[in-house]
Amino acid sequence: MPGQKIHTESMRRAVAALFLFGISFGYVEAAVVAYLRAIYDPIRQRIHPERGPNDLFPLITSQQLADAGPENARRLVTEIGREAATMVMLAAVALAVARSLHQWIAAFAIVFGVWDISFYAFLKLLIHWPDSLATWDILFLIPLPWVGPVWAPILVAATMIVCGLISLRLGGVRGTPLHWAGVLAGAVVIMIAFVWDFRNTSAGGFPNPFNWPLFLVGEALGISAFLAAVRNPRLRESQKRPDW
Numbered sequence: 001m002p003g004q005k006i007h008t009e010s011m012r013r014a015v016a017a018l019f020l021f022g023i024s025f026g027y028v029e030a031a032v033v034a035y036l037r038a039i040y041d042p043i044r045q046r047i048h049p050e051r052g053p054n055d056l057f058p059l060i061t062s063q064q065l066a067d068a069g070p071e072n073a074r075r076l077v078t079e080i081g082r083e084a085a086t087m088v089m090l091a092a093v094a095l096a097v098a099r100s101l102h103q104w105i106a107a108f109a110i111v112f113g114v115w116d117i118s119f120y121a122f123l124k125l126l127i128h129w130p131d132s133l134a135t136w137d138i139l140f141l142i143p144l145p146w147v148g149p150v151w152a153p154i155l156v157a158a159t160m161i162v163c164g165l166i167s168l169r170l171g172g173v174r175g176t177p178l179h180w181a182g183v184l185a186g187a188v189v190i191m192i193a194f195v196w197d198f199r200n201t202s203a204g205g206f207p208n209p210f211n212w213p214l215f216l217v218g219e220a221l222g223i224s225a226f227l228a229a230v231r232n233p234r235l236r237e238s239q240k241r242p243d244w
Helices: 002-047 062-067 070-097 101-127 151-169 177-195 198-202 212-230 233-238
Strands: 136-140 146-149
Touching: 002 062, 002 070, 002 101, 002 151, 062 070, 070 101, 101 151, 146 151, 146 177, 146 198, 151 177, 151 212, 177 212
Parallel strands: none
Antiparallel strands: 136 146
C-alpha cells in the first residue's frame, strides 16, 4: 500500500539519522575524553605515582583537584555543564525525527544507546582504552558519580537500542501509567546500582565489587514493563492510525 510504503521509508530515514548522529557524536565525546585524560593524567600521576597510565581509580577528590589549581575546579563545573548539554542534544535530535511523545522516547533511547556504544568504540581506537569490557569507568557526574565496569553501560545501551527500535517500528509504544512506572522504576534501580559506591569512590577509594544483582533487577524490571506495554491492547488500536 502507498501509505505503508511512505510510513516505512519515513521510519528508515529517522533511524538512519539517529544512528548517524549517535555514531558521530560518540566520536566527539571520545575526543573530548581524550583531551581530558591529557589534562588530568599528570595530576593523577603526581597524586598516585603507583597507578598505571590507563587506571581511572582512585579518582581525584574534589580537594585534590582544588589543590592542583583553581582552574581545575572551573573545569569540573564546565564538565558537568557539558554532560547536561549532551543529554539535551540527544533529546533534541530525537525530538527532530519524532512526531509524538511516544516516538520521541523511542528515538531518544536509540540515539542514546548508539552514542554510548560508539563512544567506547572510538575511545578504544583513539587511546586504546578500555583494556576490556571489565574495565571500570566513571560514567556521569550528575547528580553523583556513576561508576561501573564497561559491561554495564554497554548492556544498558544495547537494551535501549533494541527497545527503541521495537517501539519506533510500532509507531511508539502506548503504555499505561503502570507500564511507564515499571520502566522508570527499572531505570532508577539501575542508576542506584551505578551510584551505590559513590561515597567510597568520591573519597578516593578503589571501587568495591559492582552491585550486579541490583543492576540486573533493574534491567529485568524495565524490560518486563516494556514488553508488557508492547502487548497492551491500546498499542494495537493505535497501530491502525500510523503517525509517521
